[in-house]
Amino acid sequence: MSFKVTKTIDREANRLVKNYPEKRSASLMVLHAIQEEFGYISKEAEVWAAEKLGLKPINIHELVTFYPMLREHDPGKTVVRVCRTLSCALAGSHKLHGHICDKLGLDKNGHGLQRTRDGKFGVEFAECLASCGTGPVMMCNDDFYEAVSNEASEEILKKYDA
Amino acid sequence: MAAKDIKPAVETVTVKVDGRPVEVPRMTPNWEGKPEPTTVLQACKQVGIEIPHYCYHPKLPVSGNCRMCLVHVAMPGRPGPDGKAPMNDDGSPKVFPMQLPYEPQTPRGVIGCATPLVPGMEIYASSPETKEMREAIMESLLINHPLDCSICDQAGECKLQEYSYDHGQAKSEFEEFKVHKPKAVNLGPRITLDAERCILCTRCIRFTKDIVGDDALGIVNRGSYNTISTYPGESFNNNYTLNTVDICPVGALTSNDFRFQMRVWFLKETKSICTDCGSGCNVLIGSRENKMYRYEPRQNDAVNGHWMCDSGRLNYKWIGREDRLNTIKSPKGAIPWPMVLKEISEHLGSVERGSVAIVASARQTNEELYLLNHLAKHLGATTDSVPRRGKADHLMIVEDRNTNTTGAQLTGITTKRVGSKLSSIAKSIRDGKVKTLIVFGEDVTKYGIDSNLLNNVTLIVSDILPNETTKLADYLLPGCAHAEKRGTFTNVKGRVQKFMKALEPPGDALPEWEVLHELVHNVTGLDGFKSIEGLFNHMAGEVKSFKEAELTWAGLGDLGADVKL
Numbered sequence: 001m002s003f004k005v006t007k008t009i010d011r012e013a014n015r016l017v018k019n020y021p022e023k024r025s026a027s028l029m030v031l032h033a034i035q036e037e038f039g040y041i042s043k044e045a046e047v048w049a050a051e052k053l054g055l056k057p058i059n060i061h062e063l064v065t066f067y068p069m070l071r072e073h074d075p076g077k078t079v080v081r082v083c084r085t086l087s088c089a090l091a092g093s094h095k096l097h098g099h100i101c102d103k104l105g106l107d108k109n110g111h112g113l114q115r116t117r118d119g120k121f122g123v124e125f126a127e128c129l130a131s132c133g134t135g136p137v138m139m140c141n142d143d144f145y146e147a148v149s150n151e152a153s154e155e156i157l158k159k160y161d162a
Numbered sequence: 163m164a165a166k167d168i169k170p171a172v173e174t175v176t177v178k179v180d181g182r183p184v185e186v187p188r189m190t191p192n193w194e195g196k197p198e199p200t201t202v203l204q205a206c207k208q209v210g211i212e213i214p215h216y217c218y219h220p221k222l223p224v225s226g227n228c229r230m231c232l233v234h235v236a237m238p239g240r241p242g243p244d245g246k247a248p249m250n251d252d253g254s255p256k257v258f259p260m261q262l263p264y265e266p267q268t269p270r271g272v273i274g275c276a277t278p279l280v281p282g283m284e285i286y287a288s289s290p291e292t293k294e295m296r297e298a299i300m301e302s303l304l305i306n307h308p309l310d311c312s313i314c315d316q317a318g319e320c321k322l323q324e325y326s327y328d329h330g331q332a333k334s335e336f337e338e339f340k341v342h343k344p345k346a347v348n349l350g351p352r353i354t355l356d357a358e359r360c361i362l363c364t365r366c367i368r369f370t371k372d373i374v375g376d377d378a379l380g381i382v383n384r385g386s387y388n389t390i391s392t393y394p395g396e397s398f399n400n401n402y403t404l405n406t407v408d409i410c411p412v413g414a415l416t417s418n419d420f421r422f423q424m425r426v427w428f429l430k431e432t433k434s435i436c437t438d439c440g441s442g443c444n445v446l447i448g449s450r451e452n453k454m455y456r457y458e459p460r461q462n463d464a465v466n467g468h469w470m471c472d473s474g475r476l477n478y479k480w481i482g483r484e485d486r487l488n489t490i491k492s493p494k495g496a497i498p499w500p501m502v503l504k505e506i507s508e509h510l511g512s513v514e515r516g517s518v519a520i521v522a523s524a525r526q527t528n529e530e531l532y533l534l535n536h537l538a539k540h541l542g543a544t545t546d547s548v549p550r551r552g553k554a555d556h557l558m559i560v561e562d563r564n565t566n567t568t569g570a571q572l573t574g575i576t577t578k579r580v581g582s583k584l585s586s587i588a589k590s591i592r593d594g595k596v597k598t599l600i601v602f603g604e605d606v607t608k609y610g611i612d613s614n615l616l617n618n619v620t621l622i623v624s625d626i627l628p629n630e631t632t633k634l635a636d637y638l639l640p641g642c643a644h645a646e647k648r649g650t651f652t653n654v655k656g657r658v659q660k661f662m663k664a665l666e667p668p669g670d671a672l673p674e675w676e677v678l679h680e681l682v683h684n685v686t687g688l689d690g691f692k693s694i695e696g697l698f699n700h701m702a703g704e705v706k707s708f709k710e711a712e713l714t715w716a717g718l719g720d721l722g723a724d725v726k727l
């Protein structure tokens with residue numbers, strides 16, 4: 001969703017800023033709130049956040065480009081995150097990731113998040129998702145899936161293909 | 163000795179540097195001039211030992227990020243349970259060389275730029291341990307560096323090049339691929355960034371944020387992809403951006419004006435003064451084979467610190483303009499200097515008292531203005547200058563865009579109200595009272611003395627570039643840019659500063675003070691000096707505030723001296 005200053009985000013940002021003795025300290029929290037609401041942090045959002053925090057847009061842009069979990073671009077409607085940390089890797093998460101990419105027509109060797117042309121899916125690797133005993137694990141947005149086989153992944157994707 | 167010369171005793175700290183006990187002040191001014199505990203780097207500097215550094219700059223907040231200033235040190239032991247500090251057998255306090263806690267055989271360094279002195283500490287500024295730390299830092303800084311010194315503008319004044327020569331290894335152990343980053347990025351209209359050469363010292367970021375107050379630059383991306391950048395779509399475009407080129411320790415930031423123009427080691431450096439406003443920033447002129455290539459700020463903490471503005475820095479091209487005045491003009495055509503000076507002297511020697519007026523630019527030097535005023539007094543001439551105003555900024559540029567208004571006022575050529583007599587000069591010409599007009603360095607047609615009036619007088623003009631007034635001159639005396647002569651200016655705060663000659667003037671052009679000296683001698687008999695030094699010292703005895711400040715040419719030094727206004 002492209003950024004616009006909604007009542008919700010404005011109220012939330014004001015609330016967050018008030019939590020700290022210095023406005024600047026709320027930077028990451030405000031960015032998370034924006035990403036939560038709009039899926040990513042566009043240039044307009046950076047400029048708006050900077051203004052809220054009493055900073056210059058470059059100060060916010062530094063943060064957004066530094067942290068991999070902060071997104072500069074629209075990641076797609078459903079973000080599929082496949083764990084690649086050791087336990088899941090041993091349980092076949094790279095194959096799972098490759099399979100999902102093939103099914104969605106994405107480049108499995110591409111750097112960072114890969115997004116489908118229709119904007120429905122974005123696929124990326126994630127570090128340990130904290131269910132190491134049941135690998136390979138993945139998440140679709142906030143939904144968690146354990147011991148995902150290649151076949152199961154196809155079923156899961158269908159659920160989100162709306 | 164006057165009371166002000168007695169300084170209060172300075173509190174000191176004694177430490178050892180390379181085995182030598184040294185006593186240094188406990189406090190040293192920080193980047194803002196406020197006293198702060200002296201650091202290892204500052205202490206070493208005070209005793210003549212340079213600790214290599216990139217991110218540290220005496221006029222910027224300390225950020226301690228480059229690690230180049232690592233030095234091995236030993237600290238005095240902490241008092242034991244008995245309250246006594248550990249001692250050597252000979253009774254001296256015991257020091258402990260710093261080492262990694264989990265790896266006692268490995269020496270541990272401290273960053274000299276951010277480590278305050280501890281009394282009794284020992285600094286091993288040139289030990290093998292320190293050397294090894296430096297080599298390691300150099301190697302990691304060069305990991306992504308393109309090593310393209312052969313086409314880099316910084317070559318010859320590059321700290322990376324210097325330190326890599328002093329502290330580097332001949333062979334790189336690095337076998338991975340170098341990360342490629344943006345080259346030739348237009349950071350702003352005057353600055354180009356080569357991100358691969360950048361060592362991320364953040365000097366440029368701190369300068370623009372903390373000195374200029376324009377938080378325009380930052381580091382984007384992460385790890386080895388770190389890159390200096392403006393906000394996407396924004397331009398680094400305040401009036402002080404070129405200072406970042408000076409302080410960038412490597413060739414990452416280059417000046418679009420100077421880029422690829424000249425190898426720095428060919429440049430002759432001449433101490434001079436910026437003439438673009440009344441601040442009088444100290445500069446170095448870089449020239450080669452009589453062509454000027456750049457201005458750089460020259461440190462003078464009483465005037466401009468380390469900095470200068472971009473507009474002043476880039477305003478030098480007029481000096482080399484094709485249409486510079488370079489031939490003498492007289493009613494008899496082009497005649498040599500001795501003849502034209504003789505003619506003018508004879509003319510001035512025969513004029514009626516009060517029939518001459520002088521308009522002299524407040525961009526001329528103190529010496530020139532002094533001589534003109536001396537002449538004016540002899541001839542009973544009315545004198546004035548032309549005001550030139552612009553907008554002052556929050557940092558260095560002042561409203562007064564003349565270089566030497568103060569000098570023009572102190573020497574008596576003009577008053578507090580610069581230009582207030584121009585209309586009465588015009589009227590006197592109209593009334594036929596003034597029959598000779600001497601103009602130095604201004605186009606008076608722009609200030610109410612139009613061409614009709616100029617046609618009614620004997621017009622003696624000296625200037626550098628052609629204009630309406632020089633066109634109408636009966637006698638035209640080609641003059642010199644400041645870069646082509648020596649002299650002094652007095653800035654808006656009353657600092658008298660001298661500048662040196664970098665270039666030969668074109669054609670017939672001669673320094674105005676030489677020409678004036680001859681004229682004034684012929685007309686008034688003023689004598690007793692031959693050189694600019696002599697002239698200055700003579701003037702310093704005549705001009706009240708110069709005399710009170712006991713100015714001498716030699717006493718001005720490189721940084722000038724203050725007079726009371």
Ligand code: SF4
Binds near residue numbers: 365
């Ligand atoms: S561009 Fe130069 S001054 Fe700026 S961070 Fe890089 S090396 Fe330092």
Ligand code: SF4
Binds near residue numbers: 437439443466472560
């Ligand atoms: S502040 Fe004035 S004197 Fe200094 S560099 Fe700029 S124009 Fe020149």
Ligand code: FES
Binds near residue numbers: 086127
């Ligand atoms: S390793 Fe995949 S969830 Fe921990």
Ligand code: FES
Binds near residue numbers: 215232273
């Ligand atoms: S000079 Fe960079 S860390 Fe000290």
